[in-house]
Amino acid sequence: MDNFTFFNPTQVEFGKDKEQAIGRHLAEHGIKKVLLCYGSERIKRDGLFSVVSKSLAEQGIAIVECGGIVSNPVISKVREAIALARDHQVEAILSVGGGSVLDSSKAIAAGVPYAGDVWDLFIGKGHIESALPVFDILTLAATGSEMNNGAVVTNEATQEKFAITSVHTYPKVSIVNPALMKTVSRDYLVYSAADVIAHAIEGYFTAKDEPRFQSRLVEAIINTVIETTETLLADPENYEARAEFAWAATQALNGLLYAGISGYSYPNHMIEHSLSALFNVPHGAGLSVVMPAWMKWYHSRNPVQFQRFAKYVFGVETVEQGIAALEKWFDKIGTPTRLSQLGISEADLPKTIDNVLGNAVHFGVAETYPRDVVATILKSAL
């Protein structure tokens, strides 16, 4: 195991009705005015907005609304929200939504005290010295953003989908109520399953000398995702399955799986970010296309881990059977495994490859992923 620091100060409030106490959590941090970020107006129709408003009103906390954050969130919206937050001098950001709203909220929180343009923070032109405190009520379990310090946003002008991380962008309090997730659509449930699996496997397959303990944790997460996704497809009201799925998703990207490993990279995310940035496909749907294709190209570089994966996740013998089992499972649950299912054709490959090559430089893996490799992977996914 490599040396590491593990530090994760986020307080997770997990379970039924936890959102009713959001006002108290904000008050405990001395907050009097928040920017309330959300996506569609659905939270007003389904009652969540009124629960939150009531809880905040009881503590005398003022709300500045910032709705309309979209999936694959964009930097223009973050800039708009930063201006709003400054105008109203809010003291915190409250995210009510899934990973896109939360990632935007972190970027807004970091951008408010930053003197330059917020995109600087994504491309290394600026450094996050402070951030407004972020609180969140999670309505979709997938990204793990509720218990980490990362945020991914797309710059629609440059077609770059990049990330920030900072010790200042851990949420203070994350409310994870699985009952709020039962209205997640079938499509987004299966995309989310692919997203969590992707978070678990990047380090598992690409790290130098992954410790077996960490591998076992990865397998625990993936097996839980597979089992609970199947339960939820048959029975969307199943709270227990929803809860195990959500907690496994949180653990997949809160630092636990990546503690003590080194030399790893995020090739599946690197490639998928180009699909999202160029074609606005759902992140999880892009990942379920990329993963089997990447695995077919990559597996001979780490046969030990691919054999573990085959054995301990799908109970099959060979590396090839393990990869085929994952692809078949994606097909079974109905998340795409082909670029054509995302509306991406061979004619789109040149610009896609160009975009991936840009990401590869940004991700520090340009040598491992030159043009011919990226082309091989993407072509096998057509």
Add this chain to the structure above:
Amino acid sequence: MDNFTFFNPTQVEFGKDKEQAIGRHLAEHGIKKVLLCYGSERIKRDGLFSVVSKSLAEQGIAIVECGGIVSNPVISKVREAIALARDHQVEAILSVGGGSVLDSSKAIAAGVPYAGDVWDLFIGKGHIESALPVFDILTLAATGSEMNNGAVVTNEATQEKFAITSVHTYPKVSIVNPALMKTVSRDYLVYSAADVIAHAIEGYFTAKDEPRFQSRLVEAIINTVIETTETLLADPENYEARAEFAWAATQALNGLLYAGISGYSYPNHMIEHSLSALFNVPHGAGLSVVMPAWMKWYHSRNPVQFQRFAKYVFGVETVEQGIAALEKWFDKIGTPTRLSQLGISEADLPKTIDNVLGNAVHFGVAETYPRDVVATILKSAL
């Protein structure tokens, strides 16, 4: 899953040479004078004390020494240390040692600002409203104390071994360098293995409706402990095994396994605490005696989990085979499985049972563990 709060603010600095930075960590928290708690004078012979002293001197941090903390640490020593800490107006406690030193340090930290006698805090007569900050350099991986807020201390006058927990007693920074653990004796290595397994199984077997995700995490920890213990018995210098063992031990009692479960209890610890309190046996050695005996009495109450245990830990079929496999493994590594190996005979049972019954009240499980049940369990361990 039951509702829960997960919050663990301890910063773990894991890996080689991490102890060299202890002065910097203290300085970052504004500390100018510490009570340095330790056990035997071994840390002066093996060089660790001089590394720590040098690191603190570089930051201008003064040391007040408090050596001589023993295994199964006692409240009289904690009281003595509290007086010393007050006399010298130290600003923090620095623990250099294993779980006994660290648990004592937490009790000292909570006792210094408390106006009454520190034992009040263990028996519910007083409440921990604040504590001095605790920092630690761990030299033995077993108790998990480095990443939780608990501390167990024995009152030698009343022969009670009780615990405190408080939001104020999480260590600020825990330094876990597996290389410092390579001089741990063979005996203490195997006792530690039993201790970690005990932490993992208490909730696993006794919780109402343990989620499968948490069960998988438990099995990941136990399998890692079994594998790495065997490696270390053959090759004590194996850093990788030492590291995986240590990190698994930390995860076994940092809140992760117990998030979302309810109705659980700590019967093996409850019984073992009496063995430690009365006969001063090493905690892990007591646990490896208690666990198989308790399992033989308890298993029919939760056959599903015992079948999981048999299958996913030892790869055997039946509940009985699983329990027998654990007992056989304890025998193989050389940690006791019989009270006689601890020097405890049938004549000692009456006072042992009395002590356990006192613990059962304190643990809130007196109804489940009346005299005849405790007697049955202990007799089967003779």
